[in-house]
Amino acid sequence: MSPVSRGFHRRRQEPAENAGRVPPGQYVTHDFPVLSAGPTPHTRLDNWTFSIAGGGQQTKTWTWAEFRALPSQDVTVDIHCVTKWSKLDTAWQGVSVDTLLDLAGHDGPFAMAHCDGGYTTNLPVADLTGGRAWVAYGYDGRPLEPEHGGPARLLVPHLYFWKSAKWVRSLELRDTNDPGFWENYGYHMYGDPWREQRYAGD
Amino acid sequence: MAGTALRRRLSWQVAPVSAVVPETPSVRTITLDVPDWPGHQAGQHVDIRLTDEDGYVAERSYSIASAPGEPVAITVERLDDGEVSPYLTDELRAGDDLELRGPIGGYFVWAPPDGGPLLLLAGGSGIVPLRAILRHRQRTGSAVPARLLYSSRTLADVIYHAELDRPADGVEVIHTLTRQQPPGWTGYARRVDAGLLGEVAWPAAMMPLAYVCGPTSFVETVSQALVQSGYPPERVKTERFGATGGS
């Protein structure tokens, strides 16, 4: 092991009352780090659509105006990034994926999220339903900023945040659980922060 | 020899700090006494690694501020929300050990055989590798003409200020202060743009060699303007420090 650097400490402390809310290996941050595998896309709202595809059905697509007219929810959730930061009590506004799947009529065991910029991530449909996932367009009472995934991102707080795909444009239902971008390189196919499933084999 | 890939292992090693010197209120130059240092080229950097008592590791890269032949030194700007920089600027002291590996880099380097005329463009802490280049130029007695355009927020933020006020023969230093200027300031007082570059840069016809270093937005603006003014892209070398120049 490397020698200890005298007087060096990592940055943060989590207060005792948060202990039960912070998964193993995580630390609490009060800012909102921006991590990305590529440049921030800037999709114009008049070009933006969201789709549910696959599942043996014709694709269902909403324009921005149609999407914003759907019933939405305000949720406050804790989020956990695989790079070890957790942010508590984050406030989002968006459409529940349950609502989207009900309206589209699609079904299937697995889904691949497709995003502007080419990013993909895979999830079981069971983890996108039951009130556990949203397509979110508002953060902290304001429109979601591009660097944080705006116009809209997937929000799946019970899994590591790389599954909450920024700049999401469609969910494609599939029969097979195919790996998305990071999963291809060895990140965990499921990604439960409470079982510390960061990498394949964890 | 400039540009030759050195066939050697790049290993982490521990070196004692020999001095920590303030450059500005938020900037320190840290000199190291590295055993068996293989030497470096002007423009290269080192990776620094810090380890806490729990085994947590933080790693950052810093340009080497000293010329080949001088003891290895890095210059670090304290970023208020940084994890590593406040430790290096406020806590680290002479006698402490620092873990480093290097030298690293073979693209953003200059030696006299590379020629010129040299156009060095620094945004904030981007001055560090360019200062190493200027020191190397002076130590080797090179007569290559050199012009440094250095963008800082205020006069108090100018790193190596005294040294840059006494440039070597054949070196011109031009400052621009973007946020605040002292009373009576007659120099440039804005961010570097195409117009400013047009007044300062060597004409493209002289086939200058340009080195641009600083925050990503500075590097993008300046390098694009140089290429648009006729500099061949392969004669414009860039090194981006990110939005805040490291943390």
Added chain:
Amino acid sequence: MESLDGNAIGGLLYDVFGTEMTAATGICGGCGTSSKVAEFAVYLDAPGTVARCRSCGSVLMVFVKVRETTCVDLRGLASLG
């Protein structure tokens, strides 16, 4: 988030290739643009490190450290040398 460039991964590239690589030339498999590795647009600190073509944005290199192993994907490059 602004990108850095290939200079920022000089040490990582040295670990992977065993030699200095920032001055090497890469050809983008997407658009054919030739540039120095030092000029690639680099995104650090994500779950992995991604280097993209500055011209067309195609992914050129991906480095992911999983426990003690670094996974390297160079499929986006038509050539590197």
